[in-house]
Amino acid sequence: MNVSRESRQLKQLREEDILKYQRALQLDANNASFHALLADKYLEAGRRDEAIQEFRTAIGLSPEGPQTQQWKLKLRHAIDAPARQENFNFTVCSNCQADQPAGTKVCSRCGATMHMSFGEWLMRPENFKPVVRQTIVAGSIALLLLTIFSSLSIEWKACVACGTVIVGGFSFLRYLGQ
Secondary structure, three states: OHHHHHHHHHHHHHHHHHHHHHHHHHHOOOOHHHHHHHHHHHHHOOOHHHHHHHHHHHHHHOOOOOOHHHHHHHHHHHHHHHHHHHHOOEEEOOOOOOEEEOOOOEOOOOOOEOOOOHHHHHHOHHHHHHHHHHHHHHHHHHHHHHHHHHOOOHHHHHHHHHHHHHHHHHHHHHHHHO
16 A cells, blocks of 8 residues: 555656646746756656657757767667567666666666566565465464464463563664664
């Protein structure tokens, strides 16, 4: 639930950024940087066709500008994206927009940590078996403790509960003290 809320908030922030750059372009339609920044936001939002148009506008407004080569690379990347998606299993670095093989943990170009969903992480062979193994062990231990705890008298249950509160409180206070 929390992840979907954060995803909605991120989408809302992207849309606000897009509106901000669109308003800026209404004030100064010949500002190539505004067009390029809007194109970046369109790419982040998955609006590839609009991003391509904005990059082309930015390059047309400033064909010899200091950022033009970078804009051309981003434009080429946006245009070629569908072909790459059909032929390869890859992820795009959110920091530098470089293509990375799927499952890569760190971007080879900029060193940024690659993000993947929990499901993608879990389905990786090196993660799936240990997670299943640990889940089975933890579930077995919890079932055993529940069985033992349910067979105790009310006095012993109270003692175990008090002991748990004391140990938990002590651990929490040690955590706060660090």
